[in-house]
Amino acid sequence: MESVVVEWVSLITRWTHITAGIAWIGSSFYFMHLDAALRGIPEIPAGKGGEAWEVHGGGFYQVRKYLVAPDRLPDHLIWHKWQAYSTWLSGIFLLGWIYYLGAELYLIDPSVRVLTPLTAAGIGFGSLLVGWLVYDGLVRSKLAKHEMALAAVGFVFIVFMAWFYQQMFSGRGALIHTGALIGTMMVGNVFLNIMPNQRKVIADLVAGRLPNPAYGKQAKTRSTHNNYLTLPVLFLMLSSHFALVFTSPYAFVIVGLVLVAGALVRVFYNIRHAGKSDPWWTWGVAGLCIAAAIAISALSAPAAREALSLDALPDPIEVAGLPPAPEEIVGIVQGRCAMCHAATPAWPGLTVAPKDVRFDTAEEIERWKPVIGLYAGRTNAMPPNNVSEITPEERHALAQWALLP
Numbered sequence: 038m039e040s041v042v043v044e045w046v047s048l049i050t051r052w053t054h055i056t057a058g059i060a061w062i063g064s065s066f067y068f069m070h071l072d073a074a075l076r077g078i079p080e081i082p083a084g085k086g087g088e089a090w091e092v093h094g095g096g097f098y099q100v101r102k103y104l105v106a107p108d109r110l111p112d113h114l115i116w117h118k119w120q121a122y123s124t125w126l127s128g129i130f131l132l133g134w135i136y137y138l139g140a141e142l143y144l145i146d147p148s149v150r151v152l153t154p155l156t157a158a159g160i161g162f163g164s165l166l167v168g169w170l171v172y173d174g175l176v177r178s179k180l181a182k183h184e185m186a187l188a189a190v191g192f193v194f195i196v197f198m199a200w201f202y203q204q205m206f207s208g209r210g211a212l213i214h215t216g217a218l219i220g221t222m223m224v225g226n227v228f229l230n231i232m233p234n235q236r237k238v239i240a241d242l243v244a245g246r247l248p249n250p251a252y253g254k255q256a257k258t259r260s261t262h263n264n265y266l267t268l269p270v271l272f273l274m275l276s277s278h279f280a281l282v283f284t285s286p287y288a289f290v291i292v293g294l295v296l297v298a299g300a301l302v303r304v305f306y307n308i309r310h311a312g313k314s315d316p317w318w319t320w321g322v323a324g325l326c327i328a329a330a331i332a333i334s335a336l337s338a339p340a341a342r343e344a345l346s347l348d349a350l351p352d353p354i355e356v357a358g359l360p361p362a363p364e365e366i367v368g369i370v371q372g373r374c375a376m377c378h379a380a381t382p383a384w385p386g387l388t389v390a391p392k393d394v395r396f397d398t399a400e401e402i403e404r405w406k407p408v409i410g411l412y413a414g415r416t417n418a419m420p421p422n423n424v425s426e427i428t429p430e431e432r433h434a435l436a437q438w439a440l441l442p
C-alpha cells in the first residue's frame with residue numbers, strides 16, 4: 038500500500054510540476070516575444086509601449102502595451118502569476134519528497150560528506166533562501182547599473198553554488214539544488230518584485246496618481262533575467278537523470294557552460310523577434326559550449342579517468358590480461374545490485390525493481406550490459422551513493438566487461 042502511495046504521489050506531483058512549468062515558461066517566452074515585437078502607434082508614443090497584431094487559432098489579436106500603465110484601470114485584468122507559484126510549490130514538494138525524505142538514496146553521498154538527513158535538508162533548503170537574498174541584493178546594488186557586470190557576477194555566483202553543492206551532496210543532489218536555486222530566484226522575482234510593483238502601479242492608478250515608471254522598469258529587468266535562466270534551469274532538472282552529467286566531478290563547469298549556452302539561445306530569439314537581425318553566431322557559441330560539456334562529462338567519468346591513467350587501479354584481472362569471467366560479473370551484479378534490482382527486491386521500501394531494471398538471471402544481466410557499463414562502470418551513478426559498497430576493482434571489472442570491445 039505504502040509503495041502505491043509513494044509511486045502515485047511521485048507521478049502526480051511530477052505531472053503537476055511539469056505542467057505548471059510549461060505554462061510558466063510558455064507565458065515567459067510569449068511575453069518576451071510580444072515585447073520584442075511591439076511597434077509604436079499614434080495613440081502610444083515611442084518608448085511608452087506599442088502594439089502588435091497576432092494571428093492564432095482562427096482569429097486575429099490586437100495587443101497593446103502601456104508603459105507604465107493606461108490612463109485608467111480596466112475593469113477586467115488578467116494576472117499571470119500562478120504558473121510561477123505552482124511551479125515552485127510543486128517543485129519544493131518534489132525536492133522534499135524525493136531528496137529530503139529519500140535523502141539516503143538521493144541526497145547524501147558519504148564519500149562526499151557524511152550528513153544526517155536533517156542537516157542535509159537544512160543545508161539544501163536554507164541555501165535556496167540565502168541564494169535568493171544574494172541575488173536580490175545584487176540586483177538592488179549599484180552593480181546592476183552595468184548589465185554585463187551583473188550578469189558576470191550572477192554567473193560566478195551560480196557556478197560557485199553548483200561547486201558548493203558538489204562539496205555537500207551526491208551528484209544528483211548537487212544538480213537538483215542548483216536548479217532549485219535558480220528556480221527560486223525566478224519565482225522570487227515574480228512574487229517579491231514583479232507582482233508587488235504591479236500592485237503599486239494599480240494603487241497609484243486607483244488613487245489618481247501618476248505611477249512611477251521605475252516600477253515597470255524593475256519588473257521588466259527581473260522578467261528578462263528569468264527569461265535567460267529558463268533554458269539552463271530545464272537542463273538542470275533533466276540532468277539529474279543522466280549519469281554522465283551528475284557523476285562528473287566537473288559538473289559545476291558543465292553548469293557554467295549550460296548557463297552560457299541557454300542564455301545565448303534566448304538572446305538569439307529576443308533579437309530575432311525584435312526584427313533586428315538573426316544573430317546565428319549565438320547558436321554557434323552555444324553549440325561549442327555543449328560540445329565542451331559533452332567532452333568534460335566523458336573525460337571526467339571514473340572509467341575514462343582510468344583509461345587516461347590519471348588514477349590507475351591495480352587490477353589483477355588486467356595484469357593477467359584476461360577479461361573478467363562471466364560468473365564473476367554475475368557475482369558482482371547480484372552481490373551489489375540485485376538487492377534492489379530484482380523481481381522481488383530485498384531493499385526495504387522497494388516493492389518493484391527501480392525502472393524495471395532486473396538482474397535476477399545471467400541473461401537479464403547480459404541484456405542490460407551497456408547500461409550497467411554506463412551506470413556502474415564508466416560512472417559511479419549506481420549503486421546510489423554506493424549503498425552496497427561496490428569496490429573500485431569490481432567497477433573496473435564491470436567496465437572491462439561492458440565497455441571494452
Ligand code: HEC
Nearest residue numbers: 373374377384391392394408409412413419420421424425
Ligand atoms: C539501494 C538500491 C539500489 C542498488 C543497490 C542499485 N540500484 Fe540501480 N537504481 C536504484 C533506483 C532507486 C533507481 C531509479 C533512480 C531514478 O529514479 O532515477 C535505479 C536505477 C538504475 C538504472 C536505470 C537508470 C535510468 O534512469 O534509466 C540502472 C541501469 C541501474 N539502476 C543499475 C544498477 C546497477 C548496475 C547496480 C549495481 C552496481 C545498481 N543499479 C544498484 C536503486 C538501486
